[in-house]
Amino acid sequence: xxxxxxxxxxxxxxxxxxxxxxxxxxxxxxxxxxxxxxxxxxxxxxxxxxxxxxxxxxxxxxxxxxxxxxxxxxxxxxxxxxxxxxxxxxxxxxxxxxxxxxxxxxxxxxxxxxxxxxxxxxxxxxxxxxxxxxxxxxxxxxxxxxxxxxxxxxxxxxxxxxxxxxxxxxxxxxxxxxxxxxxxxxxxxxxxxxxxxxxxxx
Numbered sequence: 586x587x588x589x590x591x592x593x594x595x596x597x598x599x600x601x602x603x604x605x606x607x608x609x610x611x612x613x614x615x616x617x618x619x620x621x622x623x624x625x626x627x628x629x630x631x632x633x634x635x636x637x638x639x640x641x642x643x644x645x646x647x648x649x650x651x652x653x654x655x656x657x658x659x660x661x662x663x664x665x666x667x668x669x670x671x672x673x674x675x676x677x678x679x680x681x682x683x684x685x686x687x688x689x690x691x692x693x694x695x696x697x698x699x700x701x702x703x704x705x706x707x708x709x710x711x712x713x714x715x716x717x718x719x720x721x722x723x724x725x726x727x728x729x730x731x732x733x734x735x736x737x738x739x740x741x742x743x744x745x746x747x748x749x750x751x752x753x754x755x756x757x758x759x760x761x762x763x764x765x766x767x768x769x770x771x772x773x774x775x776x777x778x779x780x781x782x783x784x785x786x787x
Contacts, residue, residue, distance in 0.1 A: 587645065591631040594623060600672070602647070604630060613647035614668075616675035622649060637668045646672060656680035656717075663712045665705050674698040674709075681761060684717045685747075686710075689757035743769060746778040750786075759786060 590613065592606035597620060603610045613632055623630060632647035633654040646668050648654040653675070660671040660683075677697045678686060686694040687710050695706035743764050750760035763782040 587634050587636050589631055589633045590645075590647070591629065594626050594628055594630045597623065597626060600676075602632075604632060611645060613645045614672055615647045616672050618676055618679055619647070619649050619653065635668070644668065648675075653680050656683060659713055659716055660709070663705075663709050665708060666701075670698075670700060670705075673700055681765070685757045685761045687713045687717050689751070691757050694757075742773060742775050742778055745775045746782055749775065749779050750782060755786065 590604050590606060590611050592604045592611070594602060595605040595610055596603035600617065600620070601612055601614050602620065602623065603612050605611075613634060615632070632649065633651050634648075635646045635654060635657060637644045637646060646657065648657060657668075657671050657675060660666055660674055661668055666674070674683065674695065677699075678694060682694070685691070690710055692703060692706045692710065695701060695709055696703055701709075746764050747757075747760045750763065751757055755763075760782070763785040764778065766785050767778055767781045769778065
């Protein structure tokens with residue numbers, strides 16, 4: 586199994602990139618969301634990969650973080666969703682957005698992915714709700730090249746703020762995105778986080 590590929594980003598296409606590793610170009614399918622976060626062509630990249638082996642082809646699917654890859658593996662473990670379907674879902678929903686959509690039962694958000702109907706979206710929610718957590722969604726915040734760095738949510742302040750925003754009528758995805766943008770400190774309470782989140786959404 587190829588765990589990751591590191592090399593020069595040579596080509597960027599709509600749903601695929603080519604990474605040059607020692608003169609060999611590896612074609613890697615990636616979600617649109619991930620491709621949009623890549624550096625310009627010519628820069629070095631590290632892409633975590635999943636190798637899909639079929640009777641007539643071998644395909645690499647790539648992601649920017651190990652967390653993204655793990656969520657992809659959970660997705661394709663759902664009956665009826667293959668690697669292309671998993672790629673489609675993660676092209677319209679980030680792994681964190683998917684977590685919240687699953688935990689809040691947001692069928693509509695998952696159906697936004699091409700080729701994913703209502704029944705399949707409901708199956709995703711049913712099969713993944715016990716495998717994904719809100720805490721993971723709140724903790725996985727990328728900070729440049731430093732990797733996943735997080736203050737965490739030990740007191741549940743972020744979770745409560747998200748719940749308060751959804752109670753006010755905001756969608757689960759909007760609420761999560763707003764709260765994730767706030768730099769949380771130990772001195773902040775739910776009200777302080779909620780005020781800053783509302784400013785983000787106005």
